[in-house]
Amino acid sequence: MDGVKVAGVSSLKEVVAKINGTKRIEPIVVDRENLFKSQMKYNVDFTDVKGQEQVKRALEVAAAGGHNVIMIGPPGSGKTMLAKRLPTILPDLVFDEALETTKIHSVAGILAEGKGLIATRPFRSPHHTISDAGLIGGGSVPKPGEVSLAHNGILFLDEFTEFKKNVLEVTRQPLEDCMVTISRAAISLSYPARFMLIAAMNPCPCGYATDPNNECTCTPQMIQKYMSRISGPLMDRIDIQIEVPAVLFTELADKEKGEASTIVRRRVQFARKIQLDRYNLKDGMFANSQMESNDLRKYCKLESKSANLLKIAMEKLGLSARAYDRILKVSRTIADMDDKEQIQPSHISEAIQYRSLDRKLWL
Ligand SMILES: Nc1ncnc2c1ncn2[C@@H]1O[C@H](COP(=O)(O)OP(=O)(O)OP(=O)(O)O)[C@@H](O)[C@H]1O
Ligand SMILES: [Mg+2]
Numbered sequence: 001m002d003g004v005k006v007a008g009v010s011s012l013k014e015v016v017a018k019i020n021g022t023k024r025i026e027p028i029v030v031d032r033e034n035l036f037k038s039q040m041k042y043n044v045d046f047t048d049v050k051g052q053e054q055v056k057r058a059l060e061v062a063a064a065g066g067h068n069v070i071m072i073g074p075p076g077s078g079k080t081m082l083a084k085r086l087p088t089i090l091p092d093l094v095f096d097e098a099l100e101t102t103k104i105h106s107v108a109g110i111l112a113e114g115k116g117l118i119a120t121r122p123f124r125s126p127h128h129t130i131s132d133a134g135l136i137g138g139g140s141v142p143k144p145g146e147v148s149l150a151h152n153g154i155l156f157l158d159e160f161t162e163f164k165k166n167v168l169e170v171t172r173q174p175l176e177d178c179m180v181t182i183s184r185a186a187i188s189l190s191y192p193a194r195f196m197l198i199a200a201m202n203p204c205p206c207g208y209a210t211d212p213n214n215e216c217t218c219t220p221q222m223i224q225k226y227m228s229r230i231s232g233p234l235m236d237r238i239d240i241q242i243e244v245p246a247v248l249f250t251e252l253a254d255k256e257k258g259e260a261s262t263i264v265r266r267r268v269q270f271a272r273k274i275q276l277d278r279y280n281l282k283d284g285m286f287a288n289s290q291m292e293s294n295d296l297r298k299y300c301k302l303e304s305k306s307a308n309l310l311k312i313a314m315e316k317l318g319l320s321a322r323a324y325d326r327i328l329k330v331s332r333t334i335a336d337m338d339d340k341e342q343i344q345p346s347h348i349s350e351a352i353q354y355r356s357l358d359r360k361l362w363l
């Protein structure tokens with residue numbers, strides 16, 4: 001807090017002594033800048049992930065445009081590992097964001113002992129058995145839920161198909177409003193909840209439908225039923241669908257270390273700056289993922305070559321109108337990363353690749 005001098009005392013006697021001037025107690029000085037900087041470190045890094053270049057690129061695109069993501073892959077393909085490292089490539093928190101996140105964690109009573117400030121983006125990974133109150137907040141004196149604890153960071157829903165339908169449905173509202181209001185007889189409270197959603201799932205009940213190293217034991221009917229458990233309303237909010245391929249550990253052993261998070265983050269910040277300049281926080285907008293249909297028409301005008309490419313792909317792959325909007329949004333982000341005002345065919349074709357679930361290539 002600025003403009004206030006704080007001196008620590010251990011007894012009222014000391015207060016009296018201080019006022020009488022018989023004891024000097026120096027105010028405590030905190031170097032805010034230094035404290036903030038020193039707490040900004042993550043204990044995981046993108047460099048830990050070997051290979052998986054396409055998946056890492058997709059996550060970079062997601063980070064650059066603030067897009068929600070679903071990852072589909074067999075057990076052990078690294079979905080959890082990748083998701084955990086996503087905060088490290090997001091733009092650095094600014095001080096006000098850190099304060100906001102800290103306040104929420106403090107209210108929830110989960111601020112670690114001796115920790116004054118959360119200076120890294122939170123990563124929240126609630127188990128699929130969580131209740132809707134646990135997810136969006138609740139209790140007689142309403143406490144923030146996981147969506148608020150993930151504020152300014154990542155909400156990771158692992159084993160996405162295992163979550164109860166009603167629980168997933170309540171996640172839609174904070175995704176749209178970036179905050180939740182919890183009403184009780186005595187009190188109504190609002191908590192901020194602006195987060196990136198990362199979902200993960202297997203391609204089928206046994207998990208191995210996309211894994212060339214393991215045989216899938218599922219029937220087409222079983223897979224169909226499994227897929228139908230994906231929440232439609234929530235999928236509407238997820239721009240990027242990526243397939244995470246299985247990799248043999250022996251393959252990984254030879255691979256070199258991946259790019260460090262700081263380098264990826266620099267590119268992400270570059271693309272975010274372009275978006276911030278474009279939207280200038282008009283209606284609170286700062287990232288491409290927030291575009292509505294009228295914004296799409298304004299900011300994603302396609303030249304005939306790109307428009308044709310997209311049209312052909314839509315027909316060939318049988319994509320829906322919804323998918324069309326998602327592809328436009330994501331290609332805007334890819335063009336920004338490429339520092340191009342005009343969306344080009346290469347940006348479109350990359351964005352089309354991030355529709356794995358629509359294409360369901362393994363079915
Ligand atoms: N690309 C990779 N580079 C380095 N290590 C990896 C990679 N992929 C997987 N691993 C190793 O394999 C372990 C398992 O990965 P992880 O738990 O992220 O898989 P998962 O896709 O989440 O599996 P599940 O579907 O069972 O949850 C990781 O902890 C990591 O040690
Ligand atoms: Mg996992």
Ligand SMILES: [Zn+2]
Binds near residue numbers: 208218
């Ligand atoms: Zn299977």
